[in-house]
Amino acid sequence: MLKPSLAALVAVALIAVVAVGLPAGTAIATDTAAAAIAARKKVFDDFKNAMQAIKGVFDARGPLADVVPHAEVLSAGAARLPGLFPLESAHGDTKTRATLWDDFPAIERQFDTLGTTATTLATAGAAGDFAAAVGAFRAIAGGCKGCHDDYRL
Ligand code: HEC
Numbered sequence: 001m002l003k004p005s006l007a008a009l010v011a012v013a014l015i016a017v018v019a020v021g022l023p024a025g026t027a028i029a030t031d032t033a034a035a036a037i038a039a040r041k042k043v044f045d046d047f048k049n050a051m052q053a054i055k056g057v058f059d060a061r062g063p064l065a066d067v068v069p070h071a072e073v074l075s076a077g078a079a080r081l082p083g084l085f086p087l088e089s090a091h092g093d094t095k096t097r098a099t100l101w102d103d104f105p106a107i108e109r110q111f112d113t114l115g116t117t118a119t120t121l122a123t124a125g126a127a128g129d130f131a132a133a134v135g136a137f138r139a140i141a142g143g144c145k146g147c148h149d150d151y152r153l
Helices: 002-059 064-084 104-127 130-151
Strands: none
Touching (some): 002 130, 064 104, 064 130, 104 130
16 A cells, blocks of 8 residues: 555656756756857957957057957957857857857867967067057957858858
């Protein structure tokens, strides 16, 4: 008598766990995805502002050291971005092409290159080397466009 009723209780408990657990798990995945999408868009928007600010420094012919904080925004963001594309964030309010996840090692290399070139830009800016700073800026801008052409909708 006792055994079947315990088994029944366990079965009911298991069903309850599955019923409550599944939607909760789905909600967590959706939250993670939405948070990652929002966070990477913020980083990219900061990139856009940084690039405009750097161009403004060049247009005004300096002071060249003013590019340094903006270049640092780029290098800090480049370090964060590889962690802001979890697989579940392929869906949602995003313009990222699904192929980005197939090519993720190449994406990591592009962000790595962006970080390195931004550091070169900061160094050139601090040193007052206009030609080197402009060269690094052009390389960065080419990297933005190249990735967008390939991986952004
Ligand atoms: C290695 C790939 C890659 C590089 C490099 C890259 N981007 Fe992007 N960018 C993306 C992807 C993918 C998206 C789409 C993000 C989304 O909607 O999930 C994006 C989105 C954006 C957006 C739109 C953000 C929004 O609010 O929707 C801006 C602005 C942007 N990038 C600027 C830049 C700038 C400026 C650079 C260079 C300094 C840059 N990106 C470098 C891949 C890249």
